[in-house]
Amino acid sequence: MRVLFPFFWAFLATCAALNDTIVDVQEERDDILSLRPLFRAWMKHHNISIPPSKIAHRLRIFAANHAFILSHNAQQHPRPSYTLGHNRFSHLTFDEFRAMHLGFTRPTTAFPPSFEEDETPQNDALATSRSLRGHLSTTDKNHAIGMNTERFPPYTFPRPAWLPHIENPSSSLPPSIDWVEKGAVTPVKDQGQCGSCYSFSAVGAVEGAYYLQTGVLSEFSMQEIVDCDGLDGGCQGGEMQQTFKWMQMNGGLCLLSDYPYVSGTTAEEQAVCLPCPVVPGTAPEKWITVRRNSMTELQEAVAAQPVSVAVGASRAWMFYEAGVFDGKCEQELNHGVLCVGYGGGEGSEEGQYWKVKNSWGPEWGMEGYILLKRDDFDKQAACGIMEDASYPILPSVPGMTGNEPARPPVISQAGRSSGSTAGLNPLQGSATARDCGGSTAIFSNVRISPDAVEKNELVTVMAEGTLTKPTLSGRYTLSVVYEGAQLYSHAGDVCGNETVALPLNAGTVHVFGFACPANPGPVSYGLDVILPSIAPSGEYLISIKGHDQDNAQLVCIEADLKLKRRHAQGVNNSKMLCEHGTFPGKTVT
Structure with a gap:
């Protein structure tokens, strides 16, 4: 029996290593699958058609390239x-x-x-x-x-005829051309x-x-x-x-x-x-x-x-x-x-x-x-x-x-x-924002700044108007659509502020909510958006729709960012x- 113990422990060690490998493979598979919305949006943006039998293979390559891009851009020392x-x-x-x-x-x-x-x-x-x-x-x-x-x-x-003779090129050439x-x-x-x-x-x-x-x-x-x-x-x-x-x-x-x-x-x-x-x-x-x-x-x-x-x-x-x-x-x-x-x-x-x-x-x-x-x-x-x-x-x-x-x-x-x-x-993009309408908060002034969008730049959407009904609580849904494909959705509380990290390091959205309880009268609502260098160029539609404690539509704001x-x-x-x-x-x- 004593002779069998080393084999037993070796067997347990092998099983543990195999279990770790299975976990790693599952995590890697989950990471790749999480990129499917971005991959579909990327295909649409670039008008690329891939046979169904090849989608999984191309998604794996896309994921590897995504990790390569992300790893480079995230370097800090030095940047x-x-x-x-x-x-x-x-x-x-x-x-x-x-x-x-x-x-x-x-x-x-x-x-x-x-x-x-x-x-x-x-x-x-x-x-x-x-x-x-x-x-x-x-x-x-x-x-x-x-x-x-x-x-x-x-x-x-x-020397071509149009370039004057220069005795000492290293010191006399134009500093730029x-x-x-x-x-x-x-x-x-x-x-x-x-x-x-x-x-x-x-x-x-x-x-x-x-x-x-x-x-x-x-x-x-x-x-x-x-x-x-x-x-x-x-x-x-x-x-x-x-x-x-x-x-x-x-x-x-x-x-x-x-x-x-x-x-x-x-x-x-x-x-x-x-x-x-x-x-x-x-x-x-x-x-x-x-x-x-x-x-x-x-x-x-x-x-x-x-x-x-x-x-x-x-x-x-x-x-x-x-x-x-x-x-x-x-x-x-x-x-x-x-x-x-x-x-x-x-x-x-x-x-x-x-x-x-x-x-x-x-x-x-x-x-x-x-x-x-x-x-x-x-x-x-x-x-x-x-x-x-x-x-x-x-x-x-x-x-x-x-x-x-x-x-x-x-x-x-x-x-x-x-x-x-x-x-x-x-290489600038454009940005517009609007009130969708039909809400108990009526925003007559919706501003976005700046209106020329670049990656890694803060974009602020601020809506000002009038609240027509008392608000005690409620929920909102944040939606991010890229090139017509749903990229991300998040639910939160309409009262107070919240920072939302988009998946795949695709950016952040900071929501400025209501101070509840909110009584009828002047009111403001807004969000800050940052899309980093890893974010693909193209059109992003970011919308936030909220409902109050009675499930009545409270707020609806859309921001359209065309990112270059x-x-x-x-x-x-x-x-x-x-x-x-x-x-x-x-x-x-």
């Missing part, structure tokens, strides 16, 4: 310099996201900073690439354009489920250079590159310098209106390269590679024009919402974006940053832009932005002044606005950054 938030990617794992929405690929061999025409033997496959996609292997492509198989040394770029503000950047676009980030980055660089030559802000075609560029991989990724080379060989680019972008929906290039009129002056004479890991030289290049760059976009990039990003990045460059400025000198609250335009649509980040920490001593701070930067030099065209044009920019496509505020309006993303505190709303890609060896989308 993070940027915030994360839910967006249309919240139901994806990072591996799924990487496969769908990145696409930068760095070739195993490299182009020199620019090619002269006589250095580039024409090949039949390339000469016919406008009529046939021509999927070439890396070896075939290298042979077709006569690429050297050795890496080329870093080059110092020649914003090409969006200067009208050289077209509106943010969305590459969708196609690894075409490299084309958005390269086209953005050409659009900026073309504006600086002509004073006209035109939108050029990314789809033409996806369909017709035989040097890159269509929706399987590419590299901006290869794209500049193809533009040169092709004689330039067509307008976006003549060759619209469709691969974001189809997730693949079209079977046929379509004919379209090329805009004169859009074929690069050459392209310049910025010296690797030199913050001064990249700053000098960005001071001259928007620059194509590659970054290592990470899971934190997926959910970036506002602020100066200094978080974890992928080791490999995997996304092509456009650097459109820099700012934040010494003494600024936000610190130094690069402003980058992305290609994940205007609902991502700061209306489609991200600010990346700029640090000459920490090469990884800006997610590898200094490792693969380049920009095109365009030929002179009629109307070129030789300097940055002074006349206002005009987007060449009808119906598109342009210029200094493209995609950079303040909030800019980081201290960051100029008009200063932002780049677009996206993927590298395993490497490719950018």
Whole structure:
């Protein structure tokens, strides 16, 4: 019998551990199930349809991403310099996201900073690439354009004509530059489920250079590159310098209106390269590679024009919402974006940053832009932005002044606005409040302050009017509806004050009730609402309905909050950054 005791105690210990595991699993399951209302509201807001058989799986991923966002935003020591938030990617794992929405690929061999025409033997496959996609292997492509198989040394770029010579760049460059503000950047676009980030980055660089030559802000075609560029991989990724080379060989680019972008929906290039009129002056004479890991030289290049760059976009990039990003990045460059400025000198609250335009649509980040920490001593701070930067030099065209044009920019496509505020309006929402009517408390004055709502900001609703019936006691019901879906409901006492914490750390509501017993006469009722950075952007309807001791309707107030993303505190709303890609060896989308 004595021999059996050790086994008995071991059995009991195993049972206890198993019971703890069951409890943990049950608690985790309960946490996930509690997110179902938010998940349904999120699906409705983003118009995302998920098959019933996949709902549970996607809910688990949503819950994991929710915890990731919440954990980051809740940090206190130190407080993070940027915030994360839910967006249309919240139901994806990072591996799924990487496969769908990145696409930068760095070739195993490299182009020199620019090619002269006589250095580039024409090949039949390339000469016919406008009529046939021509999927070439890396070896075939290298042979077709006569690429050297050795890496080329870093080059110092020649200065464009419109940038005055600076003897000491580090001290004489402008402290900040914003090409969006200067009208050289077209509106943010969305590459969708196609690894075409490299084309958005390269086209953005050409659009900026073309504006600086002509004073006209035109939108050029990314789809033409996806369909017709035989040097890159269509929706399987590419590299901006290869794209500049193809533009040169092709004689330039067509307008976006003549060759619209469709691969974001189809997730693949079209079977046929379509004919379209090329805009004169859009074929690069050459392209310049910025010296690797030199913050001064990249700053000098960005001071001259928007620059194509590659970054290592990470899971934190997926959910970036506002602020100066200094978080974890992928080791490999995997996304092509456009650097459109820099700012934040010494003494600024936000610190130094690069402003980058992305290609994940205007609902991502700061209306489609991200600010990346700029640090000459920490090469990884800006997610590898200094490792693969380049920009095109365009030929002179009629109307070129030789300097940055002074006349206002005009987007060449009808119906598109342009210029200094493209995609950079303040990210504020709106707020309204009203008395529902039919109550014994008649509120003639219902105010809400402020009427422009932001996350983490206090919103106060105050109703003043007349109580027509004595009130001794009663109950109220607080309801929070997000995008038409019931998110939360709470019952409380109409007499006195109460603070209600919304579930999932989605915010707080403080109710200012009646002082009971309340006699007929002047009366006030109100609530304070705070929706934190974790709260999804969208429309919130917050209502409070109360009944007195006789079950007569006592009060009914509704507040409609349209919540948008909030800019980081201290960051100029008009200063932002780049677009996206993927590298395993490497490719950018």
